[in-house]
Amino acid sequence: MLNDFVEQDAPLPVPGAKDLIPQQKKVLQAARNAGAMVVYIADHHMPDDPEFDMWPAHAVYGTRGAEVIDELSPRKNERVIPKRRYSGFFGTDLDLTLREHDIETVVIMGVLTDICVNYTSAGASMRDYEVYVIEDGVSSDSDEAHEFALKHMQKVHGTTVVKSDEFVQAFQ
Template sequence: MTLVETIDSDKTAVIIVDMLNDFVRPNGALPVPGAENLIPNQQRILEKAREEGLFVVYIADHHMPDDEEFDVWGAHAVEGTKGAQVIDEIAPKENEKVIPKRRYSGFFGTDLDLTLREHDIEQVIIFGVLTDICVNYTSAGATARGYEAIVVSDAVSSNDEEDHRFALKHMQKVHDTEVVTTEELLAAMS
């Protein structure tokens, strides 16, 4: 039996990674090619997840103005800016949590693990950007902490297709993450 066949709405969370204006919008600080094209699949997943009562949490890159990471990537997702906000199309609802992060993994230096455990979560469905960086590190963080992880391949994106494909294979082989399409996920959630 695959993980996607065992989705229990009481034990499963959706983690949306870095779907922020600075990464999604063409005029953002670090636009990810094709990120806007992910929105329809992400909206469908969120609609179904909310309908089924899954816990929804957003992980949002969130940096101080002098963050060391800017030496590598340049300034992006600076605290208090529009660029650091989740895009309107999949904005969090009032009861959904946004957890700021300063590094690639949603688990490093955040209360994501504690938040998931407080809600008795055992399985996570992950989507967002970048497949090979923050999605990958968040997947690794999840499985290293004992969560079953599912990544939605057509709801994540990278700066190039080769990095995207490599990261999906890497997550499957190394993190034991299940990789599914939006259609496969939605069928399992019905």
């Protein structure tokens, strides 16, 4: 997650984003311990991005707000792929990166459940990846939007929604 979504004085703070950090750290550690590839997809925008007609300016290239929060910092061998739209697959080299490493399963955490998580889940599903969303590792700006998105991803994308503890247990 990026600073602009977590810090309360940021332009686009997500309610409950800070509460996701312990679960996300636990999942990241389990994945790393298992030798899984960890890739970060990070919102990054130019200062004049058309998206800012709809949302406050956020995650602008070169700003602290566009950086991954310290608690979840990527390690030196982990890629951070910038994205400018909701899906982590649209206009990025995420698919190529995953295929180059023979990755067949994608695990998604972050914000917002009904926007970036949902669109990235759809993108992964449409490219025939097995998709997992960590239920307590994602959040939205309302409980209704969060719940709707989780159900939608399961029903429409075939995404498996699991709690972090279940996921971590499967890695052991």
